[in-house]
Each structure stands twice: as C-alpha cells, then as structure tokens.
Amino acid sequence: MELTGNYFDGRTSRAHRVTLAVRDGMVHLGGDIERSTPLAQMRVAERIARAPRKLTFPDEATFEADDQGALDALLQATGHRDSPVVRAQQSWRGALAALGVTVGVVVLGYLFVLPAGADLVARTLPVAVERQMGQGTLALLDRHVFAPSRLSEARRGELAARFARLVPPGTVEGPAPVWRLVFRKSRIGPNAFALPSGDIVLTDEMVALLNDDGAVMATLAHELGHLHGRHLTRRLILGSAVAAASLLVSGDASSLVAGVPALALDLRHSRDAEREADDYAVALLERNGLPLAYLERVFVALDGLEENGAVPAYLSSHPATAERLARVRAHTR
Template sequence: MQVAAFYFDGKTSRRHTVTLDVADGLATISGEAERVCPINQLRVSERLNRAARKVTYPDGAYLEIQDNAAFTSLLHATAHRDSLVVRMQQNWRATLAAAATLVAVLVLGYLYLLPLAAEVVARSLPISVEQRIGDGALDFLDDHVLLPTQLPAARRTAITTRFRALTAEVEGVPHYEIVFRKSRIGPNALALPSGQIVLTDEIVTLLDDDDAVMGVLAHELGHVHRRHLMRRLIQSSAIGAAATALFGDVSAVIANVPTVLLDMKYSRDVEREADDYAVELFKANGISRKKLAYVFEKLGEKEAAGGGVPPYLSSHPASAERVERILNAQ
C-alpha cells in the first residue's frame, strides 16, 4: 500500500514529492527523495479534520501526508494506535466526561482543599507577618471607614478591663488588643489578623448592655484565635499566599486586604466556630448566653425597624436559627 506525501528534510524548505510504503516494520519513501526508517522510530501526529497528518523522523525530517484515507488504512494495517489522550480527544463522550471531571475537581478543590490549605498556611505564618497585615488593614480602615472614637475614656477602660478579666483564666487565649473607633457605616466590630479587635462606638451604644458587648468581643476573639481572617485572605489570594509561605513576601496578601475587609463575609461554619468560642467563654465566666443571642436580636430589630442591614449583621449573618443554636448550645 503506497501513500502520497511530501517529504521535508528539516534543513531546507524544499518539498519532495514521494510515496510512502511500509513492509516488515520499515517505512520506505521513494520518488524525489529516498529513505528507509523503522516504524517504531517515527512519530505520527494526531488526527485532525482539516489538516494533513505528519510523520516525523528522529532527526526532525518529516512527511506531510496527502492522502489521509490511504494513510489511515496503512496505520490500521500496521496496528498503529494513537495515545490514550488522543483517543479521548477524538471521542466526544470521553471529552465530556473529562470536562465534567475537571469541573468536579475544581469545585471540590475550592470547597474543601483550598480552605484546608488556607488553614495550614495560616497556622505556619510567623506572627510578624500577621502583625504587618493587621497594621496595614487598620491603616486602610482608618483612612476610609473609621473615625476617632468619641466614647469617654472611662467607658473604654471599663470595657477593656472587664473583657481582660473574662479572658484571664481561659487557657490558650491569643494576644489581642481592643481598638475603639467611630464608624462611618454604623454598628460594627471586626477582628484583624494581628489580634486587634475593632469595636465601634455605634455598636456599644446600640447594645447598651455590657454583657452583650462582651459577647461581641468574645465572638471576634474567636475569629482571632481561629485565624479566620487570615484564612480568608489566603483563600482569596491563594497564589500570593503560596509565595508568602515559600519566600516570605507578604505584599500579594497585603494588597488583597482592602477587598476582603470591604466584603467581610465568613461562611456559616466559620461563624459557628466563633459563636461556639463565645459561648464557651461565657460559660467559663458564668454569663448567660442569652446576652450573646441578644446581640443578634438587637441588630435584627434595627433592620426590621427600617434602619437597613447593620454592617455587623451583613458581615456576620444572623438568623432565628442562629440565635436558637446559641441558646441551646451544650
């Protein structure tokens, strides 16, 4: 069986008209060029609808097949088989299955592998990195969202002193600092990776209950202890976080801080962790967990009264189910 082809020697652009024949494991071309080569040394390109197939020699010379139908018959006669990848590409069912598998892997990786990796990286970062990120985040908030506090110094001291007393006897409490600010966007509180807990005048005034304020601080301390913001930052800048872990360059993570802070939404699982942390802290100090539930009830009342969704509520999703869970926690 002879197949029409063009032969190129790989050294010049000259085209040689030849015919290809295979016998006894040898590929022979004849015509304007002659050459013999074992077929196991040749590389055959994959099949494409509108392109000529190529047969490449070990030294870079190649054949450009002109009669694809005859060449296909020749391949069958020599028991040639395309690679598994090529065969899958030529099979639409296999292609769809591969695409579905890829989507599934990406989704599962995003939902489960990325959060797990983020937690591992967050726990391996040195304290100095978290301090730099926290300081940068607070500077950003002070420039765009926060104002100097107007709470009396005595009130601020009383809140800080009481919360210090609550955490004094609890084992494993991380370093933290309560930072008081007035907010341009209403009642709010948030925890930074450096351990700074930002408490706004507006949420203190709205709650008007020291135990409830302790609940807000306990919840935010849970975020600090579990490194929730750091994990969120790492998940949203995974490549930059990997570079941070490998090379110590935190610029990529720091650059992502404003975006995350302005869209601070934790998952329900993460919020449950922080709630459970606050419940345990209250239990250790003999404070009723009703005060913790009161925080979300009070914010919910503000929303229902037409005051809009309080920022603390929008970033910490509260619901009747969540309040019930806090009250019924074991």
C-alpha cells in the same frame, strides 16, 4: 501500500515530493528524498479536524500525505492506535465526560481542598507572620471606612478594662490570643471584627446599638473567638490561593494585584467560622459566670436592624439570627 506526499527536512520550508511505503518494519521514502527509518522510531501526530496528519522522523523531518484517509489505513495496517486521550478528544461523549470531570475536580477543590489547605497553613503559620499579614489593614480601613472614635477616653478605657478582666475559656484548646481593642466611628454602621494583627475593632455605632456593656463584652468575646480560630487569616490565605489559581489559568497578573485591596476590605467569615466564634463566646461567658443572655441581646439587636432593612456588614455572612439564638439557648437548658 504506497503514499504520495510532501517531505520537509525541518531546516527549510521547501517541500520535497516523495513516496512513502512501509516494508519489514521500515519506513522507506523515494522520489526527491530517499531514506529509510525504523517504523518504531516514527512519531504520529494527533488527529486534528482540518489539519493534515504528519509523520515525524527522529531528526524532526516530517511527511504529509496527500490522501489522509490512505494514511489512516496505512497506520491501521501497521498496528498503530491513538492513545485513549486522543481517541476521547475525537468523541463528543469523551469530550463531555472530560468536561464533567474537570468541572467536578474544580468544584471539589474549591469547596474542600482549598479550605482544608488554608486551614492547615493558617494553623501552622507563625504568629509573627500572621501579625505582619494584618499590618496595614487597619490603616487601609481608616482611609476608606473609619473615622476616629467619638467615645470619650474614659468610656473606651472602661470597656477595654472590663474585657481585659475576663478569663479565657479553659475548655477551648490553645492559649488565648493576644489582642488589642480599637475603637472607631464607622461609615457603614454597627460593626465589630478581628484582624490578624490582633486588633479587635469596635465601632461607636455598635456600642450605641447594644446599649449594654454585657452585650458589648459578648460581642468582643465572639471576635476573640475569631482570633483564636485564626479565621481571617484562613480567609486571606484562601482568597490568595484562589487568586493565584486564577493567575495560573488566565495568566493575567493584574487580576491578582487588583484583588488585594478588595480582599483586605472583605472581612466576612464563613458561616462555620461564625458558629465557631459563637461557641467560643459562649464558653468565655460561662467561664466568667456571665449570663448567656448577653449574647442573645447581641443577636436580637442585630436582628432588629435586619427587620428594618438596615443590615450592617456585620450580618452579611452570619448564620440566621434564629439559628444563632437556638444554639445559645441550647446551652442554657
């Protein structure tokens, strides 16, 4: 079988009219260009719907057949077979299966691999590095969300001293994290959260809502649980990993940079992290002989806000109040 087509030497754009034939394991050209090359050294381009299929020589010269069907027949006669990947690309079933596998890998990676990786990094990260990650976050929040606390210095000192006297739970693995209690007046209502820097932020509105120092201690114990579990560090690492993955896919660095302030302001935790922090608070209260009713009062107070439609940011990702109450009450039985 002999084919006609164009030959390009790879150095100029000039097309040379040639004929191509395969004999005894050799590719022979005739016409404007005469050359012979072992068939085993030739490369066959992938099949593309409307583009001509090319044969490439070892020196990057190429041949394009006038009749693509005849070229396919010649390739088949020489025993050439496209790779499974190329064949799958030509099949809508293969393309659909590949899409399904890709989506599955992405979903599983997002749901399981990334969180597990973030957890591993957070738990092996030196505390000094973690503290640096948290530096500046409180300043950012002070510019956009908070104002100086209006609680008296004596009142702030009283709450801080009472919490400092509590003994960390001995049943929880690892030493108690270093913390600093920070009071702020909030524009977003009752709130309390812990930053990687070790700062536990308590708003005036939360103190007023609870109206019970024991409930305030339970709230702070919950936030200390977040510090102990390094939950926000894990969330920041996970968010950064997702942003970096998006950068690799889209090639748009602006999306990564633009997401940093939003990530710092997004202080929510996963429901699993909230349950872990609740368990830590229960262990701390029990270690100090304090009634778990203090923690129940926190949930009831926040549930009252939810029923009135005034849901604070503190509740945005927490498990349902009924579920949290049931978990705490299970400890009292």
